[in-house]
Every structure is written in structure tokens, then in C-alpha cells.
Amino acid sequence: MSTPIPPHSAPPVLEVEELRTSLGSRRGRGNVVDGVSFSLSAGETLGIVGESGSGKTMLGMSLLRLLPRAAQIVSGSIRLDGRDIVGCTVAEMRDIRGAEIALIPQDPMVSLDPLFRVGTQIAETLRAHKPVAAGQAMSEAVELLRRVNIPDPELRAQAYPFEMSGGMRQRVVGAIGIACTPKVLIADEPTTALDVTVQAQYLALLQRLQRETGVALIVITHDFGVVAQICDRVAVMYAGRIVEQAEVGRLFDAPAHPYSRALIEASAAMANEGGGRRFPSIPGEPPPLFGRGEGCAFAPRCAFARDRCRREAPPQTSAGPAGHAVRCFYPLEGDAR
Amino acid sequence: MFQRLRFLPKGDPLASPHRRVPWFSLGVFAMLFVCGLFPGLVAPMDPLKANFLALNAPPLTTAGGQLYLLGSDHLGRDVLSRIVHGSSIALYVSLIAVLFSSVIGTTLGLLAGYYRGWVDQLVMRVADTWIALPTVSFAIFLTAMREPGATNIIIVMILVFWTRYARIVRGEVLSLRERDFVKLAITAGASPLRILFVHLLPNVINSVIVLATLLIGNVILSEATLSFLGLGVPAPHPAWGAMLADGRNGLMSNRWWATVFPGLAIILVVGASNVAGDWLRRRLDPNLRNL
Amino acid sequence: MTTASPTRPLLELKGLGRHLTLARAPFSREATRTVSILDNVNLAIAENETVGLVGESGSGKTTTARIILRLDSPSSGQVLFSGEDVGRLDGRALKSYRRNVQPVFQDPYSSLNPRLSVATIVGEPLFVSGEFAKAERRARVLQALNAVGLQADALGRYPHEFSGGQRQRIAIARALTLQPRLLILDEPVSALDISIRAQVMNLLDELQQRMRMSYLLISHDLDLVVRVADRVEVMYLGTIVESGPTRSIAKERRHPYTRALFDSKLPAHPRERRAIAPIEGELASPLNRPRGCPFHPRCAMATERCRVEAPPLRADAAGHATACHMVEI
Numbered sequence: 001m002s003t004p005i006p007p008h009s010a011p012p013v014l015e016v017e018e019l020r021t022s023l024g025s026r027r028g029r030g031n032v033v034d035g036v037s038f039s040l041s042a043g044e045t046l047g048i049v050g051e052s053g054s055g056k057t058m059l060g061m062s063l064l065r066l067l068p069r070a071a072q073i074v075s076g077s078i079r080l081d082g083r084d085i086v087g088c089t090v091a092e093m094r095d096i097r098g099a100e101i102a103l104i105p106q107d108p109m110v111s112l113d114p115l116f117r118v119g120t121q122i123a124e125t126l127r128a129h130k131p132v133a134a135g136q137a138m139s140e141a142v143e144l145l146r147r148v149n150i151p152d153p154e155l156r157a158q159a160y161p162f163e164m165s166g167g168m169r170q171r172v173v174g175a176i177g178i179a180c181t182p183k184v185l186i187a188d189e190p191t192t193a194l195d196v197t198v199q200a201q202y203l204a205l206l207q208r209l210q211r212e213t214g215v216a217l218i219v220i221t222h223d224f225g226v227v228a229q230i231c232d233r234v235a236v237m238y239a240g241r242i243v244e245q246a247e248v249g250r251l252f253d254a255p256a257h258p259y260s261r262a263l264i265e266a267s268a269a270m271a272n273e274g275g276g277r278r279f280p281s282i283p284g285e286p287p288p289l290f291g292r293g294e295g296c297a298f299a300p301r302c303a304f305a306r307d308r309c310r311r312e313a314p315p316q317t318s319a320g321p322a323g324h325a326v327r328c329f330y331p332l333e334g335d336a337r
Numbered sequence: 338m339f340q341r342l343r344f345l346p347k348g349d350p351l352a353s354p355h356r357r358v359p360w361f362s363l364g365v366f367a368m369l370f371v372c373g374l375f376p377g378l379v380a381p382m383d384p385l386k387a388n389f390l391a392l393n394a395p396p397l398t399t400a401g402g403q404l405y406l407l408g409s410d411h412l413g414r415d416v417l418s419r420i421v422h423g424s425s426i427a428l429y430v431s432l433i434a435v436l437f438s439s440v441i442g443t444t445l446g447l448l449a450g451y452y453r454g455w456v457d458q459l460v461m462r463v464a465d466t467w468i469a470l471p472t473v474s475f476a477i478f479l480t481a482m483r484e485p486g487a488t489n490i491i492i493v494m495i496l497v498f499w500t501r502y503a504r505i506v507r508g509e510v511l512s513l514r515e516r517d518f519v520k521l522a523i524t525a526g527a528s529p530l531r532i533l534f535v536h537l538l539p540n541v542i543n544s545v546i547v548l549a550t551l552l553i554g555n556v557i558l559s560e561a562t563l564s565f566l567g568l569g570v571p572a573p574h575p576a577w578g579a580m581l582a583d584g585r586n587g588l589m590s591n592r593w594w595a596t597v598f599p600g601l602a603i604i605l606v607v608g609a610s611n612v613a614g615d616w617l618r619r620r621l622d623p624n625l626r627n628l
Numbered sequence: 629m630t631t632a633s634p635t636r637p638l639l640e641l642k643g644l645g646r647h648l649t650l651a652r653a654p655f656s657r658e659a660t661r662t663v664s665i666l667d668n669v670n671l672a673i674a675e676n677e678t679v680g681l682v683g684e685s686g687s688g689k690t691t692t693a694r695i696i697l698r699l700d701s702p703s704s705g706q707v708l709f710s711g712e713d714v715g716r717l718d719g720r721a722l723k724s725y726r727r728n729v730q731p732v733f734q735d736p737y738s739s740l741n742p743r744l745s746v747a748t749i750v751g752e753p754l755f756v757s758g759e760f761a762k763a764e765r766r767a768r769v770l771q772a773l774n775a776v777g778l779q780a781d782a783l784g785r786y787p788h789e790f791s792g793g794q795r796q797r798i799a800i801a802r803a804l805t806l807q808p809r810l811l812i813l814d815e816p817v818s819a820l821d822i823s824i825r826a827q828v829m830n831l832l833d834e835l836q837q838r839m840r841m842s843y844l845l846i847s848h849d850l851d852l853v854v855r856v857a858d859r860v861e862v863m864y865l866g867t868i869v870e871s872g873p874t875r876s877i878a879k880e881r882r883h884p885y886t887r888a889l890f891d892s893k894l895p896a897h898p899r900e901r902r903a904i905a906p907i908e909g910e911l912a913s914p915l916n917r918p919r920g921c922p923f924h925p926r927c928a929m930a931t932e933r934c935r936v937e938a939p940p941l942r943a944d945a946a947g948h949a950t951a952c953h954m955v956e957i
Contacts, residue, residue: 051821051822051823051824052792052821165910165911165913166685166911167910167911168910191894195684195685195848195911196684196848196849196850196889196892196893197684197888197889197892197907197911197926198910198911199892199894200892200894200902200907201907201908203894222821222822223894224822224896225893225894225895225896226894227898228894228895228896228897228898228900228901229894229895229898229901229902230901231898248898249898249899252897252898252899262823263822263823266822266823266825266826267822267896268896268897269826270822270825270826270849270851270852270855271851271893271894271896278830278833279825279826279829279830279855280826281823281824281825281826281827281830282823282826282827283827285791285793285794285824286791286821
């Protein structure tokens with residue numbers, strides 16, 4: 001059973017070009033997002049995969065302009081429906097955030113206010129962006145809860161976050177995300193806070209909401225299972241750069257970057273009941289943020305690295321079919337397995 | 338693309354005010370220590386020596402071949418020298434009081450937080466009781482029982498301030514004891530003593546240092562209050578609070594210097610302690626906002 | 629990995645139960661409201677065997693680990709180590725138990741005291757035991773660090789200088805210093821990145837072969853457990869619902885919950901994606917534990933009987949046990 005991939009001939013709702021975000025600390029300053037470009041059409045789902053420190057969360061926060069104090073966008077553009085939001089003021093961003101580009105945060109326990117009923121919290125989001133009366137907003141909130149499969153939504157709207165299970169809270173946060181029918185929705189690690197048996201349920205819900213609203217979805221995750229289940233396209237991040245970008249089937253079948261391939265093999269092995277005794281692993285550790293040298297950031301861990309990889313950073317090149325791009329001087333060919 | 342963005346703050350955002358080193362406050366502290374430890378070297382005159390040729394001399398008066406930089410009081414004693422010697426008392430009282438209250442409070446806080454149960458109940462209820470204690474009445478009581486002197490003030494200060502340490506340390510230990518390294522120490526067979534002093538104490542010591550810095554100002558202020566009321570170091574020794582009290586009458590007849598300068602000394606030291614404590618807190622741990 | 633020896637198991641849990649008192653009657657020690665965290669848990673780990681304990685949040689798997697480690701005490705039942713009741717150990721005997729059973733926890737950030745050097749952290753079990761001279765301790769610490777792939781230069785450094793994967797190695801090195809016979813691995817890799825997970829699992833496997841240790845591997849990750857364990861125990865809301873040799877469990881998946889766990893696995897390739905969720909309903913918490921079979925509200929096969937009567941865990945001849953009224957033995 002496969003879901004049809006929606007057509008992407010429509011003009012993109014989100015275009016990111018050469019985005020650079022730097023982060024400073026006592027130890028120095030480094031680019032956590034380093035020249036990232038991609039685009040996204042309505043109804044499309046893009047997975048951004050990477051390990052901790054790859055910059056995937058910082059990329060998401062840059063798109064929302066919700067960076068911590070020590071981090072800032074230094075160059076590049078983020079065109080949301082044709083408008084570059086990198087130059088928007090804080091006040092303008094407040095209107096755009098939630099209404100046009102929204103976030104479903106990772107941990108619903110932290111993102112819901114424990115002192116307010118969930119219905120009130122959803123209604124508040126609505127009223128922040130639309131001129132609706134309180135009563136009207138409340139009934140819309142109940143409707144949203146119904147749409148995210150909360151049983152007895154009228155009753156549940158009166159509940160406090162702590163009275164709900166983790167899975168329900170996650171869906172409430174999802175309801176807040178789609179409340180103002182944004183054009184782009186960013187789901188940050190949608191499954192990590194959930195137990196195994198509710199993860200699939202929640203992903204199915206995300207997909208249904210996307211079909212109903214036509215929102216463009218960005219899924220930030222470290223889990224290739226999530227990517228395989230719901231994404232149309234994938235961008236693999238390493239050390240702040242997108243090292244490979246492809247249609248999801250293509251990436252799983254013929255990853256061109258050695259890192260993508262190693263990662264896919266490692267996670268496939270973890271998911272494989274019958275496999276041998278040893279897990280395929282990637283030697284070494286991801287590079288630190290400060291003092292990343294010249295050259296390809298993956299070179300020190302790469303089995304195929306040559307002198308050139310250590311000297312200069314590879315540019316993005318095409319790897320076969322349209323839409324498959326890779327940052328590697330010596331891309332791999334053929335099947336992953 | 339690539340244009341400098343207008344919402345970027347100028348310079349390094351990490352150089353925000355709270356990261357700047359408070360040189361002025363640290364300087365005040367340094368002065369307090371120099372004056373307090375070597376008053377005889379700093380002070381130009383004997384703080385106890387009356388000079389009837391220079392009664393109530395205003396600042397910058399020269400009398401008998403000596404410059405009264407900050408003026409003299411109603412007995413003709415040099416205000417500057419008295420302030421310098423007063424700092425000695427302030428430093429002595431605050432350091433000893435802070436030292437003892439931090440040792441007592443930290444130990445009790447560690448025990449209460451780690452053992453919880455009845456130990457916790459006992460320590461915290463006693464702490465609550467001490468907080469309700471009327472400081473001044475207690476000081477009057479002590480002075481009545483014993484000779485007046487700095488020791489009384491120190492005892493009162495210790496009794497009042499150990500509770501601050503106990504509360505903060507207990508709170509931190511409550512969260513630290515749930516960390517896995519404590520469980521691992523238990524499964525390694527470590528004794529409670531080892532867990533308290535090798536694992537927990539080093540993790541709360543930053544807060545203790547910060548609190549001590551903040552409290553030095555507090556103690557000096559309280560000492561001044563008690564001395565002002567005549568409950569501290571007896572005359573003629575120059576405690577700052579007592580100087581304020583002495584100079585009070587002069588204020589009516591425009592002899593402001595005998596009151597204003599010791600008052601200024603108190604303000605400077607207390608302010609410096611707060612600023613330096615705040616700076617230390619942010620430096621040592623940005624998460625400690627609840628001191 | 630190896631088959632269990634027919635002799636006495638190394639560690640045995642017998643009828644382990646744990647409940648918490650939520651409320652007491654006034655002026656009395658009598659509990660008026662309790663919740664059951666663990667209910668009649670039986671489990672055995674043989675020499676050099678890996679037993680996997682799988683479950684979601686609220687399943688009681690971590691409480692089980694805490695009881696084995698004597699960080700918590702059971703309300704009923706007992707823990708036997710080489711036939712001895714662990715709950716009664718004290719003094720020397722407890723010390724010797726502690727050196728034989730060591731844990732590795734999930735969060736490598738919380739496991740290492742940020743104020744202590746690696747030498748102190750790894751050497752602590754040796755130091756506390758009081759049986760080793762300084763030189764001997766140092767030699768053993770170095771040996772343990774080498775065993776997990778770290779060099780001597782790590783000794784004087786502090787936890788913040790290491791990445792998550794390296795920290796977990798340090799935590800493992802610490803557990804190894806006293807040459808324990810059983811490691812309690814509580815989610816040892818779930819906080820780590822994929823590429824690092826494989827490294828750590830391979831390391832654990834190597835160490836087991838070399839040092840002939842037994843492992844209790846506690847995880848929510850069914851794939852991982854099935855891949856490395858000899859036996860699997862599946863827990864749901866404080867009870868074991870299915871237990872048996874890994875191969876048999878992976879193949880037969882008798883309990884509906886085990887099946888749901890297998891079916892909930894996210895696909896390894898987009899071509900295997902699923903359109904519908906394999907299981908509906910919310911995960912119940914021990915606070916509102918259903919009567920009868922704890923799984924019945926989410927079970928598609930549940931009957932009237934499941935709603936009133938809790939099914940016992942019944943084993944077949946091969947040692948594959950299931951707690952379900954619907955499964956024929």
C-alpha cells in the first residue's frame with residue numbers, strides 16, 4: 001500500500017535559499033545552518049533527517065524565526081508564499097507565525113500551559129490571528145479537537161493538560177498547529193515523546209490533516225521509520241548542511257552520499273529482526289560545532305574519502321534524476337542493499 | 338541575499354550587560370577587604386582620638402596640621418578613619434556570620450534533601466520557626482543576657498541566615514538525588530556520607546558561593562541596623578550603624594558629613610555585594626534564578 | 629546468544645509485586661487507595677544469557693530494574709541471586725551482590741556526576757569496595773576504559789568534554805570495573821544517535837562474549853530486543869503478558885499486545901508504508917488500570933471474559949508463555 005505522491009507543479013509555498021544561521025558561545029562562533037536551500041509545495045511532505053547536532057532543529061527554528069538569543073540568521077532568504085520573512089520585523093513575524101507557518105513542538109508536556117484548559121488554549125491561538133468572538137473561537141476549538149480524533153471533544157475541551165494521556169496531548173498540540181490553517185507546518189520530532197503503539201496512530205493523523213488542509217509539512221526527525229512512513233521528499237543533514245536531497249523512494253533505494261547510505265543501513269539493521277550479530281555502524285563522532293575545518297565535514301568518518309574531500313567542501317551536484325541532489329565529490333552509485 | 342540584516346543587534350549578542358564584569362563592585366569589595374584587614378595602614382588618624390580643636394569640622398578642614406578629608410564628628414574624631422576602622426568590624430562580623438551560617442545551613446540542607454522524611458520535616462520546621470523569629474527582639478534579649486559586642490550580632494546573624502542556605506541547598510538536592518549518578522553511587526555501594534559530600538556537595542557549592550556573596554551585604558546592613566540601635570559593638574568603637582546614630586543629632590544643625598559618609602559606605606558595600614552576587618550567579622549557573 | 633543452562637538461574641524474580649499507597653485512612657497505617665505498579669512478575673536469567681524486557685511507559689519495566697538493583701523494595705515476592713534472597717542481604721553479602729550486579733542507565737548526561745573526573749567516576753566502585761590499592765585501581769580503570777575503546781587521556785577529563793556516545797561508554801566502563809556477572813541495561817542506547825547506537829550495541833555484545841556476563845536488556849524498542857536477546861519478556865501495565873525464547877516470540881506473536889507492538893513498527897522502506905494504524909486506543913496508566921485483562925480496552929479480540937477475569941500466564945512445553953484467554957496452549 002503506498003500513498004500517491006501529490007503533484008508538485010504548483011509554485012512552491014516555501015523557498016529557502018542559502019540560509020545561514022550562526023550560533024555563538026564562549027567557545028566561539030559557528031554556522032549551525034550552513035547554506036541550506038530547498039523548496040516545498042502545498043500538500044508536500046519534506047523530511048529533514050539528521051542526528052543530534054546536525055542543525056535540523058536550528059533549521060526549523062530559523063524558518064519560524066524562533067531562534068535562541070545566541071543564534072541569528074546571518075544570510076540567505078526564506079520566501080514564504082513569495083514574501084521574504086528574513087527581513088520581517090518582530091511584530092510582522094508575530095502575525096505570520098501560527099497563521100502562515102506553524103510549529104508542532106516536540107514535547108507537548110512543555111508546550112501546553114498547565115494552568116489553562118486545552119479548549120481555551122486552542123481558542124486563544126485562533127483569536128490571536130482572527131477577529132472572532134470568544135464563543136465562536138471556543139466552538140471552533142471543539143471542532144478542531146474532533147478533527148484530531150479526541151473522543152468527546154466538548155468534554156475534553158474543558159480538561160487540563162495533565163488530565164490527558166501523552167498521545168492525546170500530542171494531538172492537542174497538533175490541533176493548535178493547524179488552528180489557523182497555515183500554509184507550512186513544521187513538526188519537530190513528532191514521535192519521540194510517544195510510545196511505540198501510538199506513534200503510527202499519530203503519523204496517520206498528521207497525514208489525514210495534511211490531505212484535508214493541503215498544508216505543506218516539514219517533518220524534523222532522526223527516525224528513518226518516520227521518513228519512510230510519511231515523507232515525499234527527504235533532506236539529510238550533516239554538520240549544518242543538507243548533504244543529500246531526494247524523493248523518498250530514491251533515497252532509500254540509491255543513496256548517493258556515503259553518510260546517507262551508512263545511516264540508512266544502520267537504521268535498517270536496527271529494524272531487522274533476522275540480521276547478523278553485529279550492527280553496521282559509522283565509526284567516529286559527528287564534528288563539533290566550533291572549529292569545523294575546511295573540506296567535507298563527513299570526510300573523517302567516511303570510508304570513501306580521498307585527499308580532495310579533506311581539502312575543499314563539495315558543492316551541491318545532481319545525482320541522477322531530477323530532484324536528487326548530493327554534496328559529495330564521489331557520489332555512490334547503485335543500490336543500498 | 339547576503340545583506341546584513343537590520344534586526345541584528347550590533348556587536349556580539351553575548352556581550353549583553355549581565356555578562357560584563359562588574360569592575361566597580363569588585364573594586365568596592367577589594368577596598369572593603371584592604372580597609373577591613375589593615376585599617377591601621379589605611380586610616381590617616383586614630384579613630385578613637387578626640388580632638389577638641391576640631392569639633393564638627395566640615396570635610397576638607399585642616400586643623401592641627403591634619404587634613405580632615407571627610408570632616409570630624411562631635412568629639413572631633415576623623416570620620417574617614419572611623420569609617421575605615423568600621424569596615425573592619427563590618428568585615429569581621431559578615432565573614433564569620435556568613436561562614437558559619439553557610440556551613441550549618443548547607444549541611445542541614447544536604448541532610449534534609451537527601452534523607453527527606455522526618456529529617457526533612459525537622460530541619461525545615463525549625464527553619465520556618467527561625468524565619469518567624471523577631472531579629473531585633475532577639476538581639477535585645479542577647480545583649481541583656483551577655484555583654485554587648487560583635488559576638489552577639491554574629492550569633493543573631495548565624496541564627497537568621499542559615500535558613501537561607503538550608504532552603505536553597507535542600508531544594509537543589511531534592512532534584513539532584515533523582516539524577517542517575519546518585520543511583521549509580523548507591524549501586525556501587527557508596528555510603529550516604531560519600532554521596533552527600535562527594536556527589537551532592539560539589540553540585541550545590543556554586544549556589545552556596547553565590548548566596549554567600551549576596552549575604553555579605555545583607556549581614557553588613559543588619560549589623561548596621563543593630564549597631565544603630567545600640568545592640569552591637571559598644572562605643573567608642575566605630576561601627577557604621579553606631580556612627581549613623583551618633584551623627585543623627587548633627588543632621589538638624591547641618592552637620593551632615595558625620596551621617597552621610599558612613600551611610601554612603603553602607604550603601605556602596607551592600608550594593609556591590611548585590612551586583613557581584615548577581616554577576617556570579619549568572620556566571621556560575623544561568624539556571625539559578627530562584628536564589 | 630547461548631542457550632540457557634539447565635541449572636539454577638543466576639537471577640530469579642519470584643512473584644514480584646509493587647504497589648504505591650496513594651491515600652491512607654486518617655490516624656491509621658491502613659492504605660485506602662493503592663496503585664499496582666508491578667503484579668506477580670516472574671523472570672529468570674541464566675549465566676551468560678541476555679533477557680530482553682520490552683514494554684511501553686507505565687509497563688513497570690523500570691520499577692523491575694530498580695527492585696533488582698535494590699533502589700526500591702518489592703511489596704511482595706522476592707529477588708533471588710544465585711538462590712539467595714537479595715532483599716535480606718546486608719553488610720558483606722550486600723557488598724558482594726552489588727559488585728556482581730551493575731546497571732547502565734538510559735541518559736548518559738544524568739549518569740555521570742558533572743563535578744567528578746572520569747578517573748573518579750569509573751574508579752568509584754573500586755574505591756568504595758575498599759579492596760584495591762591505588763595502583764591496582766588505576767590499572768583496572770585503565771583496563772575498563774580500554775575495553776570500551778577510550779584511551780588513558782580520558783582519565784583527567786570531565787564529563788562535559790565528551791559526547792553522548794562517549795559518555796555512555798564511560799558509564800559502561802564504570803559498570804565493568806568490578807567484573808560483574810549481570811548487567812542491568814535500562815534503555816542503554818535510546819538516548820543515542822543511530823550511528824552511535826550500533827557502536828554501543830556492538831561493544832556490549834563483544835564485552836558479553838569476552839567477560840561471560842548476563843544481561844537484562846530493558847527497552848521499549850522491540851526490534852533491538854529481538855535482535856540481541858535470547859529470551860523476551862513482554863510487559864504491559866505491570867504484568868508479563870508474553871514470555872519465551874526470542875525466535876518463538878518473533879515468529880508466533882501469540883499475545884494481541886505483542887502483535888500490536890510488532891505491527892506498530894514504522895516501515896524500514898517507503899514501499900512498506902501502511903495506510904491505517906495497527907492499534908487504536910490510548911495507553912492506560914497504572915492509575916486507571918482496567919479490570920480483568922489489562923489490555924482488553926485496546927484489544928480487538930476481547931470478550932466478556934477478558935473484561936472480568938485476568939488471564940494467567942500459561943506456558944507451553946517449549947517455555948513460551950502467554951497471558952491471554954484467547955490463546956490455546
